[in-house]
Amino acid sequence: MPAVSLRxxxxxxxxxDGCVWQGNTLNPGAGETLAALHAAGRxxxxxxxxxxxxxxxxxxxxxxxxxxxxxxxxTPLEILGTVIAERFGRSRVLVMGAPELAEVxxxxxxxxxxxxxxxxxxxxxxxxxxxxxxxxxxxxxxxxARGAPLITPNLDPRLPIEDGDFMPGCGAIVxxxxxxxxxxxxxxxxxxxxxxxxxxxxxxxxxxxxxxxGDSLESDIAGARAVGMRTVYYAPAGAPPSVxxxxxxSFAELAxxxxx
Numbered sequence: 001m002p003a004v005s006l007r008x009x010x011x012x013x014x015x016x017d018g019c020v021w022q023g024n025t026l027n028p029g030a031g032e033t034l035a036a037l038h039a040a041g042r043x044x045x046x047x048x049x050x051x052x053x054x055x056x057x058x059x060x061x062x063x064x065x066x067x068x069x070x071x072x073x074x075t076p077l078e079i080l081g082t083v084i085a086e087r088f089g090r091s092r093v094l095v096m097g098a099p100e101l102a103e104v105x106x107x108x109x110x111x112x113x114x115x116x117x118x119x120x121x122x123x124x125x126x127x128x129x130x131x132x133x134x135x136x137x138x139x140x141x142x143x144x145a146r147g148a149p150l151i152t153p154n155l156d157p158r159l160p161i162e163d164g165d166f167m168p169g170c171g172a173i174v175x176x177x178x179x180x181x182x183x184x185x186x187x188x189x190x191x192x193x194x195x196x197x198x199x200x201x202x203x204x205x206x207x208x209x210x211x212x213x214g215d216s217l218e219s220d221i222a223g224a225r226a227v228g229m230r231t232v233y234y235a236p237a238g239a240p241p242s243v244x245x246x247x248x249x250s251f252a253e254l255a256x257x258x259x260x
Contacts, residue, residue, distance in 0.1 A: 004246045006211060007259040009230065011043035011203035013196070015214030016058065017050060018160035019234045021065070025162050027236075029251030031066055036260035038069045043203035045072035047196070047212075049154035049189040049219055051127030051170045052098035054078070072202045076153030076189035077101065079198075081108025083188050084123055084151060094118050094148065096140045096173070097127025101153075115139035121148045126177055126185070128159065128170040137176060144181035150174070154189040156219060190216075191223030200227075213254065217243055 014020050020030050038044050048058060055073040062070035081104045084091055094113045095102040102112045105125055113121050118139040126140055144150040155171035174185050189195055200210055207228035214220025214234060221231045221244050232254065233244035241247055248254045 004257065005259070006230070006232070006246065006254075006257040009042070009209065009211045009258065011045065011200070011205035011210040012037055012258070013045045013047050013199050013203070013210060013212045013224070013229070015190075015212075015216065015220045015234075016046055016048040018215040019213060019220075020046070022164070023161035024061075024065075026065055027251065029255070033251040033255040033258075033260070034067055035069070036255055037258060040260045042258070042260070043072075043205060043210075044070070045074070045199045045203050046070060047074050047190065047199050049156050049170070050075055050159075051077070051153035051189075052100055052130075054100055054104070057100070072199060074195050074199055076195065077104045079194055080125065080151070080153060080188050081105050081110060083186075083194075084108065084110060084125070087186075088123055088149060091123040092121055093123045093125050094121035094140060094143045095125045095127075096132075096136050096177070097125065097129050097170075101125060101127040118143040119146070121146075124148045124150045124177070126150065126152045126170070126174050128168075129173055132173060137173075137180070140177045141180035144177060144183050150178060150181065150183050150185045152185045152187060154219065155185070155187055156216065160215075190219035191226065193223070193227055196223055196227045196229065200229075211245075213248075 059073040092111045093105050121143040124144045152174045156169040157171040158166040159169040211230040212224030213232040224231050231244040232246045
């Protein structure tokens with residue numbers, strides 16, 4: 001496959017976990033490339049499926065890591081409460097996940113339930129749960145089996161961290177609930193369309209003038225392709241050339257293709 005130029009791309013949207021960083025460490029060349037794109041007047045936005053952080057919290061982390069220009073940062077928590085309201089009205093939501101997940105659900109006007117109240121739940125919201133217990137898993141599964149729609153930020157099975165290691169992701173927990181309940185989850189984050197559309201609006205660019213850079217074929221590449229964006233697969237270990245419009249093994253390679 002011949003090299004594809006990205007010099008005409010006006011807006012770049014970057015995945016974070018596994019792409020821009022691993023845990024609390026920027027990937028090699030990420031900071032320099034992102035700063036160069038920003039300095040060249042190219043739009044830069046960040047789109048993560050992380051179910052435990054808000055956009056503001058993620059932006060703060062980017063600033064701490066030296067990317068002080070980061071402004072457009074989106075997570076599924078930005079819209080999860082709104083999606084529940086639009087689809088199901090004000091709801092009694094059994095939340096299985098981080099405190100931030102419960103907070104955004106409550107902020108959208110819903111009642112947040114504890115595990116013991118699962119029988120009265122009208123919606124079940126499941127994120128990555130570091131306090132996962134069999135009791136919480138059983139409550140979420142029973143509520144979903146009783147007819148409460150199961151909604152989740154993402155289906156990503158792993159959360160990449162430092163040194164190439166990982167933690168079980170939101171998708172691993174959702175899969176357990178869905179399997180026990182015999183239902184299919186409603187996904188709010190990537191690869192579904194809403195977050196991509198918001199990122200494009202904030203950058204002020206058309207999908208054809210934007211590129212999504214990420215390390216997940218299922219979330220980043222498939223989702224961006226569906227909305228008409230160009231796709232850049234970040235694959236340090238290499239990948240077949242047909243999986244995306246462009247495959248890069250480093251941020252230096254991305255910078256060269258983008259002309260910065």
